[in-house]
Amino acid sequence: MCGLVGYAGFMGHAPQGTEDTSLKEMTETLACRGPDATAVWAEGAVGLGHTRLAVVDLVGGRQPMLLARDRRTVLAVTFTGEIYNHARLRSELTALGHRFTTRSDSEVVLHAIDAWGEGAPARLEGMFAYAAWEPDSRRLTLVRDRFGVKPLCYARLGEAVVFGSEPKAVLAHPAVNARLDLDGLRELLLSAHPMIKTPGRSAFAGLNEVAPGTVVTVTPEGVRTRRYWSLTPAEHRDDLPATVARVRQLLQESVTAQLAADVPVSVLLSGGLDSSVIAALARPSAKPLHTLSVDLGNRASDKDSMGRDPDGPYAELMVRHLGSSHRRVALEAGALADPGARALVGRLRDGLTLGDFDTSLLQLYRAVRTDFPVTLAGDGADELFGGYRWFTPQAAAAESFPWEGVLHRADLTRLLDPALAAALDLPAHRAALHRAACAEIEHLPGAAPEEAALRCDSYLNLTRFLPCLLDRADRLSMGVGLEVRVPFLDHRLVEYVFNTPWNMKTFDGREKSLLRAAVTDLLPEPVLNRRKSPYPMVRDPAYRAALTAQVHRLLAEDGPATDLLDVAAVRSLLLEPTDADRFPREGLELVLDLDQWLRTHRPALQL
Known part of the structure; x- marks a missing residue:
């Protein structure tokens, strides 16, 4: 598994505000995703970072991974996920003349990109996201698996891009600021209640997600997005x-x-x-x-x-x-x-x-x-x-x-x-x-x-x-x-x-x-023959009591969410029935979560 971060400037300049410590600080935000190793690579206006959870080839799978020819880097990759058909792909690539120095699926991804370019994602079976930098063409490629099991997001900053596995990693770059507009607030609310995810969107203005099954290519000429996989109809012929x-x-x-x-x-x-x-x-x-x-x-x-x-x-x-x-x-x-x-x-x-x-x-x-x-x-x-x-x-x-x-x-x-x-x-x-x-x-x-x-x-x-x-x-x-x-x-x-x-x-x-x-x-x-029984929720009255007390404190403290809330409606919510199953837990949780989100990210509000 792992986490990835990076930035790329396409006219030879790193994103404005980039400092020597920027890449390290971005990478550190994802330390929990990769507790086994952390590494960064930078060359000119490009930087890649990686945090590793070692699962396959515990010694040899360190990243970012580089491919060099004539002592010159021609491809740099930072990858997260698992490729379940990596052994078969390794055999195919070996037959094409590629040589491997590790058993890791990460190195298979590196050579697959070198061999098949934008055709590589369609050959990968698994859950994954990766960023690939090609210095000769000054091309950055961002890819996400078919169902979006592994996250990847990016922000375009003029002639540069900052990217990472999670928004917090991108927001750690000095040039990227947290902003919340109406579209972002809609995404924030609907992704939790009632759980509708809009492909490619995030809650932060100017911060996009790579949509599932998608390749995002960024060059000096601009950004191009292409789907490499989607659910398509096919006639079912089996009885x-x-x-x-x-x-x-x-x-x-x-x-x-x-x-x-x-x-x-x-x-x-x-x-x-x-x-x-x-x-x-x-x-x-x-x-x-x-x-x-x-x-x-x-x-x-x-x-x-x-x-x-x-x-x-x-x-x-x-x-x-x-x-x-x-x-x-x-x-x-x-x-x-x-x-x-x-x-x-x-x-x-x-x-x-x-x-x-x-x-x-x-x-x-x-x-x-x-x-x-x-x-x-x-x-x-x-x-x-x-x-x-x-x-x-x-x-x-x-x-x-x-x-x-x-x-x-x-x-x-x-x-x-x-x-x-x-x-x-x-x-x-x-x-x-x-x-x-x-x-x-x-x-x-x-x-x-x-x-x-x-x-x-x-x-x-x-x-x-x-x-x-x-x-x-x-x-x-x-x-x-x-x-x-x-x-x-x-x-x-x-x-x-x-x-x-x-x-x-x-x-x-x-x-x-x-x-x-x-x-x-x-x-x-x-x-x-058991019928569907969703993931269990706690039915202890102590849970309701704890939520109620926390919302009372939030209102008394006049927290950051109160400017977005109808305080009278929230107070009314606190008086609704106390049945363990039917109490308004979603409303209480929304109030607490919205306040916590604003405290954590401190976004500039553009509402």
């Missing part, structure tokens, strides 16, 4: 038995490939279908199999207002079934509401948080990292196989993101200053984002209306909803130096399932029936 067999094959290949590492690997096991599938497929290759789960102290008989049932009994059943070496990570409500924990999560995410969903996940990741630098998780299965309750023809046909009605249970804009809320006009903005996303989708000729609507639903989930979850997982895991791998997002599997007709995905009338059929022989019946 149901062949489809089930193919899904199983692709899943097994993905899990097996992602278990490869030179360090210990574990599997997150909640007892849900998705994580249980990963653990079961990992068992033949992982000896012994190590699994971990989170325990929020909820009673075994509890069900909350969203229909969640506790994971514990199902996780224990899977542990007995697999014979895995298992650890339960017990968390306390008070620790999840701690202001310091919330502030840390906010700094790691450079955005608003999901409250105890985030603080608990960070603690889980921290516990995993004590023994395992790498873990596998089930992210992406619901978006791919249709596991959410909003995968219905009715929701898909609506002129809004299908999950809005489920996740956006309260209008949080009522907590904002009325004039600011009117200027933001989030309903119109969401509608415009939905129209733009739907305009990207391609359909096969003659597709039935219901099939087309559900394909649209799947596309929106994979490209607008899932990126929010992937960003959350990346920032929180890398915040403790943990690499989280996501086998369900092997692009071959995604392409195949995305183009499978909906009547096959739900052939027995249940959600994710295609996935269940592919793993029927692997799981005990209660786990195989």
Whole structure:
């Protein structure tokens, strides 16, 4: 895994304000992403930095990596991620005359860029982001993996570019200032409530993200953006038995490939279908199999207002079934509401948080990292196989993101200053984002209306909803130096399932029936047939009490967020019912998060 930073001046001058310490300071902001090594390289107006989490070739994979000919650097690369087909690519490149000095996938990326240029990303299988500098053509290339598992952002400063894995790294450069305008505030709010990610945008004015599956090329002539991968329609020719067999094959290949590492690997096991599938497929290759789960102290008989049932009994059943070496990570409500924990999560995410969903996940990741630098998780299965309750023809046909009605249970804009809320006009903005996303989708000729609507639903989930979850997982895991791998997002599997007709995905009338059929022989019946139960939330009244006290203090202190809030509406929120499940936690968390974000980044407001 790792973190990357850098800058490049295209007319022979580094970005204005660049000092000798600038590159080092940018790199240090990402120390948590790479606790094993830190290095920088600079030549003229260009600088690259790297922080390393050593997973493959612990000795030989140091970066930035340089390729020289005739004692002159012709290519410099800083790379983060994992390339699961690096051994096969190494063989291809060796046959082309390339010579390797390490076993690392980083060196494979270096030679792949040298051999195939902008065609290199399409040959890489994995999760990755990289920056490549070619001195002869003065060309900087920024690339991000197909689903945006690994982050990468950049700011254009006249004839120069500053870039990094996270906004905080770019903002550490003296020439880049944090600014918040209306578009940025819209992105900040919607990416958390109700979780809509706009490809290529960040919350900071002038700071762009490299969109998933995209190459950004910067030369003295300007900036060019090109998609090298996207979800496209293809006719599905397999019958149901062949489809089930193919899904199983692709899943097994993905899990097996992602278990490869030179360090210990574990599997997150909640007892849900998705994580249980990963653990079961990992068992033949992982000896012994190590699994971990989170325990929020909820009673075994509890069900909350969203229909969640506790994971514990199902996780224990899977542990007995697999014979895995298992650890339960017990968390306390008070620790999840701690202001310091919330502030840390906010700094790691450079955005608003999901409250105890985030603080608990960070603690889980921290516990995993004590023994395992790498873990596998089930992210992406619901978006791919249709596991959410909003995968219905009715929701898909609506002129809004299908999950809005489920996740956006309260209008949080009522907590904002009325004039600011009117200027933001989030309903119109969401509608415009939905129209733009739907305009990207391609359909096969003659597709039935219901099939087309559900394909649209799947596309929106994979490209607008899932990126929010992937960003959350990346920032929180890398915040403790943990690499989280996501086998369900092997692009071959995604392409195949995305183009499978909906009547096959739900052939027995249940959600994710295609996935269940592919793993029927692997799981005990209660786990195989368990309905979707989202990541658990704490239901201890102490959590509500802690949030309420913190908001009272914020209002008394007249913190930076109060200028953006309707204080009367926030005070009214504090008086709403205190039921453990239904209390207005999202509103309280929004108020606290917005205040923390403003304190952390101190942006110039352009609202």
